[in-house]
Amino acid sequence: xxxxxxxxxxxxxxxxxxxxxxxxxxxxxxxxxxxxxxxxxxxxxxxxxxxxxxxxxxxxxxxxxxxxxxxxxxxxxxxxxxxxxxxxxxxxxxxxxxxxxxxxxxxxxxxxxxxxxxxxxxxxx
Amino acid sequence: xxxxxxxxxxxxxxxxxxxxxxxxxxxxxxxxxxxxxxxxxxxxxxxxxxxxxxxxxxxxxxxxxxxxxxxxxxxxxxxxxxxxxxxxxxxxxxxxxxxxxxxxxxxxxxxxxxxxxxxxxxxxxxxxxxxxxxxxxxxxxxxxxxxxxxxxxxxxxxxxxxxxxxxxxxxxxxxxxxxxxxxxxxxxxxxxxxxxxxxxxxxxxxxxxxxxxxxxxxxxxxxxxxxxxxxxxxxxxxxxxxxxxxxxxxxxxxxxxxxxxxxxxxxxxxxxxxxxxxxxxxxxxxxxxxxxxxxxxxxxxxxxxxxxxxxxxxxxxxxxxxxxxxxxxxxxxxxxxxxxxxxxxxxxxxxxxxxxxxxxxxxxxxxxxxxxxxxxxxxxxxxxxxxxxxxxxxxxxxxxxxxxxxxxxxxxxxxxxxxxxxxxxxxxxxxxxxxxxxxxxxxxxxxxxxxxxxxxxxxxxxxxxxxxxxxxxxxxxxxxxxxxxxxxxxxxxxxxxxxxxxxxxxxxxxxxxxxxxxxxxxxxxxxxxxxxxxxxxxxxxxxxxxxxxxxxxxxxxxxxxxxxxxxxxxxxxxxxxxxxxxxxxxxxxxxxxxxxxxxxxxxxxxxxxxxxxxxxxxxxxxxxxxxxxxxxxxxxxxxxxxxxxxxxxxxxxxxxxxxxxxxxxxxxxxxxxxxxxxxxxxxxxxxxxxxxxxxxxxxxxxxxxxx
Numbered sequence: 001x002x003x004x005x006x007x008x009x010x011x012x013x014x015x016x017x018x019x020x021x022x023x024x025x026x027x028x029x030x031x032x033x034x035x036x037x038x039x040x041x042x043x044x045x046x047x048x049x050x051x052x053x054x055x056x057x058x059x060x061x062x063x064x065x066x067x068x069x070x071x072x073x074x075x076x077x078x079x080x081x082x083x084x085x086x087x088x089x090x091x092x093x094x095x096x097x098x099x100x101x102x103x104x105x106x107x108x109x110x111x112x113x114x115x116x117x118x119x120x121x122x123x124x125x
Numbered sequence: 126x127x128x129x130x131x132x133x134x135x136x137x138x139x140x141x142x143x144x145x146x147x148x149x150x151x152x153x154x155x156x157x158x159x160x161x162x163x164x165x166x167x168x169x170x171x172x173x174x175x176x177x178x179x180x181x182x183x184x185x186x187x188x189x190x191x192x193x194x195x196x197x198x199x200x201x202x203x204x205x206x207x208x209x210x211x212x213x214x215x216x217x218x219x220x221x222x223x224x225x226x227x228x229x230x231x232x233x234x235x236x237x238x239x240x241x242x243x244x245x246x247x248x249x250x251x252x253x254x255x256x257x258x259x260x261x262x263x264x265x266x267x268x269x270x271x272x273x274x275x276x277x278x279x280x281x282x283x284x285x286x287x288x289x290x291x292x293x294x295x296x297x298x299x300x301x302x303x304x305x306x307x308x309x310x311x312x313x314x315x316x317x318x319x320x321x322x323x324x325x326x327x328x329x330x331x332x333x334x335x336x337x338x339x340x341x342x343x344x345x346x347x348x349x350x351x352x353x354x355x356x357x358x359x360x361x362x363x364x365x366x367x368x369x370x371x372x373x374x375x376x377x378x379x380x381x382x383x384x385x386x387x388x389x390x391x392x393x394x395x396x397x398x399x400x401x402x403x404x405x406x407x408x409x410x411x412x413x414x415x416x417x418x419x420x421x422x423x424x425x426x427x428x429x430x431x432x433x434x435x436x437x438x439x440x441x442x443x444x445x446x447x448x449x450x451x452x453x454x455x456x457x458x459x460x461x462x463x464x465x466x467x468x469x470x471x472x473x474x475x476x477x478x479x480x481x482x483x484x485x486x487x488x489x490x491x492x493x494x495x496x497x498x499x500x501x502x503x504x505x506x507x508x509x510x511x512x513x514x515x516x517x518x519x520x521x522x523x524x525x526x527x528x529x530x531x532x533x534x535x536x537x538x539x540x541x542x543x544x545x546x547x548x549x550x551x552x553x554x555x556x557x558x559x560x561x562x563x564x565x566x567x568x569x570x571x572x573x574x575x576x577x578x579x580x581x582x583x584x585x586x587x588x589x590x591x592x593x594x595x596x597x598x599x600x601x602x603x604x605x606x607x608x609x610x611x612x613x614x615x616x617x618x619x620x621x622x623x624x625x626x627x628x629x630x631x632x633x634x635x636x637x638x639x640x641x642x643x644x645x646x647x648x649x650x651x652x653x654x655x656x657x658x659x660x661x662x663x664x665x666x667x668x669x670x671x672x673x674x675x676x677x678x679x680x681x682x683x684x685x686x687x688x689x690x691x692x693x694x695x696x697x698x699x700x701x702x703x704x705x706x707x708x709x710x711x712x713x714x715x716x717x718x719x720x721x722x723x724x725x726x727x728x729x730x731x732x733x734x735x736x737x738x739x740x741x742x743x744x745x746x747x748x749x750x751x752x753x754x755x756x757x758x759x760x761x762x763x764x765x766x767x768x769x770x771x772x773x774x775x776x777x778x779x780x781x782x783x784x785x786x787x788x789x790x791x792x793x794x795x796x797x798x799x800x801x802x803x804x805x806x807x808x809x810x811x812x813x814x815x816x817x818x819x820x821x822x823x824x825x826x827x828x829x830x831x832x
Binding site for chain 2: 012015019085
């Protein structure tokens with residue numbers, strides 16, 4: 001079975017690398033997007049199994065991306081896990097309302113983060 | 126001083142700068158050239174230098190009495206023919222009469238409306254028609270009145286109406302004068318001692334040499350039909366009411382001269398009984414009328430003057446209205462020359478705020494009311510104005526009046542009153558009226574000042590909020606920016622620790638552990654900073670509900686234990702399950718306990734221990750007390766208050782603490798206080814510190830939630 005594809009939408013290269021190392025160590029195939037527009041393009045092109053979305057993106061906030069993903073039928077079923085460095089109190093509720101599968105405040109505890117990904121993809125540990 | 130063209134020059138002699146300005150503006154607007162003199166001496170100097178076309182003169186001047194001044198002015202070369210108009214506040218009718226005798230061409234009462242003033246000044250500058258100046262065409266009128274005031278007033282009005290006036294002080298004197306000069310007409314008062322108007326009339330009408338002279342009787346009291354009938358029986362042409370303008374008298378005089386009544390036989394005296402009763406009634410009416418009229422008039426003038434002065438001053442400068450301006454206007458309008466006003470300072474002492482009729486050198490004496498400050502203090506607590514008996518210095522008689530607004534004493538003022546023509550008692554209601562108006566003016570000006578201060582305070586508060594918001598935004602931004610690289614540091618250290626980049630040696634693992642622990646500490650500090658800024662602006666919301674303390678404490682210990690283990694510090698809890706629930710926000714409570722235990726770990730050397738306890742203190746069963754004890758260096762007693770301050774750094778941070786307390790403890794105190802509890806620290810220096818905080822016990826009966 002080929003590794004499951006995970007689209008990581010993150011504008012910070014260092015963080016992309018860190019997440020990539022974690023995901024590869026867990027036998028996932030990460031692909032990347034650095035902003036909202038290329039994120040939606042990549043999602044339509046690659047049709048990933050899961051999306052990790054940073055809310056603090058340049059040129060449009062993560063909420064907009066999240067909303068777009070949910071309104072495109074081909075993408076609507078893809079689980080999305082949201083990461084944020086900003087004001088988690090209001091963001092959490094809004095994110096989950098928009099249909100995200102998980103919400104993590106940075107810095108993320110990697111064990112919890114991976115557990116959430118496993119759960120969303122139905123992968124037993 | 127230059128004369129511009131043919132513009133008439135008017136000199137205004139007036140000590141009140143506001144009144145002076147009003148006159149100047151009014152006249153200059155009409156093309157007059159206006160010279161000003163603030164007192165008698167400068168007026169004399171001016172007139173000596175340059176003869177004006179007309180002089181407007183205040184009766185009350187600081188240096189020279191108005192009546193004296195006109196005499197001295199008239200004596201100057203060329204000045205005898207210059208019209209001099211007196212401007213006077215209401216003093217008394219006697220004052221008026223004195224002024225009339227002094228030779229003023231006209232007497233105006235203040236406040237004079239500017240257009241009237243201009244009209245009158247113009248009239249005096251235009252030469253009178255020749256006929257009016259021709260004495261031979263004038264009718265001679267004998268005016269008989271025992272009241273000096275009425276005599277002078279009558280003279281004034283009849284002269285103004287074009288008659289030559291001769292006067293007599295009572296009926297007997299009047300008969301003599303009539304016999305000597307045989308006037309064209311006699312105007313007589315009714316109520317006079319020795320010989321009243323009715324008897325005078327009947328006597329005249331029975332004298333063949335004088336019976337042709339028409340007699341007009343005048344009365345200040347109400348004239349009834351019976352009175353008029355009696356006058357007619359006595360042979361009088363008319364019995365008329367005497368109004369201040371003498372309009373009715375002058376009309377009756379004209380009528381009588383134009384068409385005299387046919388002569389009738391006259392009884393030698395009125396029917397005695399009937400007559401006595403009528404005379405008494407007239408007398409009573411007159412006394413009543415005079416008293417109430419003069420009081421009403423005085424009060425009305427003062428009220429008007431004070432109100433208009435207050436309104437003017439307030440409009441011009443709402444917060445800077447001075448008692449001086451208002452008091453000066455009031456006194457000026459009512460002819461009071463000297464007095465002072467004092468306001469109550471915040472410390473309760475009276476402060477001299479207005480000085481009228483004195484120069485600055487008198488200030489120290491006036492401040493203490495000529496070393497008798499008790500007068501002022503007594504007046505302040507009084508409800509009504511009172512007469513000061515045995516007035517000090519050279520004062521004639523003094524009335525001291527409190528300035529009150531409701532039950533609040535604002536201050537006090539006193540004024541010197543002239544007792545020559547009115548008893549001090551007559552001035553009391555007048556002083557009361559002035560006091561009422563003054564108090565209102567002061568209250569109004571204070572209200573303006575308060576409103577201005579209020580606006581200023583709210584502006585400052587707004588600015589403070591704005592600054593606070595900017596500060597918080599800045600801190601919030603900075604801490605977010607700090608978080609991002611910290612996240613990366615954290616991620617890569619855990620990647621290394623987890624062996625994702627290859628196997629690491631135990632030594633490498635230990636060092637990475639130290640780095641990670643410090644990175645976590647840094648993150649906690651940044652989180653605290655964020656939280657503290659939020660707490661300052663948005664004020665952290667507390668959603669209190671019954672909470673099991675043991676659960677929250679155990680959760681915190683489980684979460685925090687890894688960093689304690691890493692440092693070699695043990696954390697233990699002794700919290701009974703039997704304790705009542707605390708009324709608290711579980712998330713906030715967790716924050717408080719996390720902060721306290723985190724601090725304790727930070728300051729406790731490896732091998733040390735931290736003990737968390739909770740109890741209901743014996744002295745207060747309404748609260749729960751949580752304490753966190755460590756075996757660190759402890760906190761000096763003098764620092765135990767200050768460590769809860771925002772961004773407080775220990776005085777001796779180098780050896781007492783490794784790092785500053787920052788904001789963690791400040792945040793704890795903020796949260797504890799908003800739960801209604803308190804927080805403090807004790808312990809023995811060198812043997813560790815114990816942090817305590819209290820929370821209210823949850824009300825019984827509310828459902829308990831798991832934390």
